Amino acid sequence: MQSLYEVLGPSKSVEERNLRVQQLSSYNEDLKLSIFETNYIDFIKKEENGLFSIIKRAIVNNLKGDDLCFYWDIHEPIQQYIEYFLNKYHYKFKIEHISYSSDMVCFLQNIKTVAGVKDLLLCFYGELQQIEHFSKSKEELWQEYNEFVTNNQEWIEKKKEGR
Secondary structure (H helix, E strand, O other): OOOHHHHHOOOOOHHHHHHHHHHHHHHHHHHHHHHHHHHHHHHHHOOOOOHHHHHHHHHHHOOOOOOEEEEEEOOOOOHHHHHHHHHHOOOOEEEEEOOOOOEEEEEEOOOOOHHHHHHHHHHHHHHHHHHHHHOOOHHHHHHHHHHHHHHOHHHHHHHHHOO
């Protein structure tokens, strides 16, 4: 197995070698971020053990009007994705391990009403739309735009007149 310096190849100075190591480490961070984003997208889109199933389970279990709680098996490595989603939409939460079981629980504070649950679901569907939008090429987005303009010409003209 080659060492890092052998992979980097010959360099004229220690500074040049250190610069190359810094460049590689930035690629490493980008790679870690890319892997996280890919796994996060899979978690959002997954039907079984994905975010939607966790939200659905929380709603069904919360018929008493308590704070909404997410539950998942401690062996499922999804805590970081749940935290990322909740932080992204500025939800206050607390995650704990249930000592007598193999479950983790996430208490979502201040989500007790139907309006709070609706807002959470809107955030989830917003994530799905964002994922779908950014997975399309420029050509696909341009084609969708043209189709929208063609199919909604009357509405667009009414909006322009209303200004």
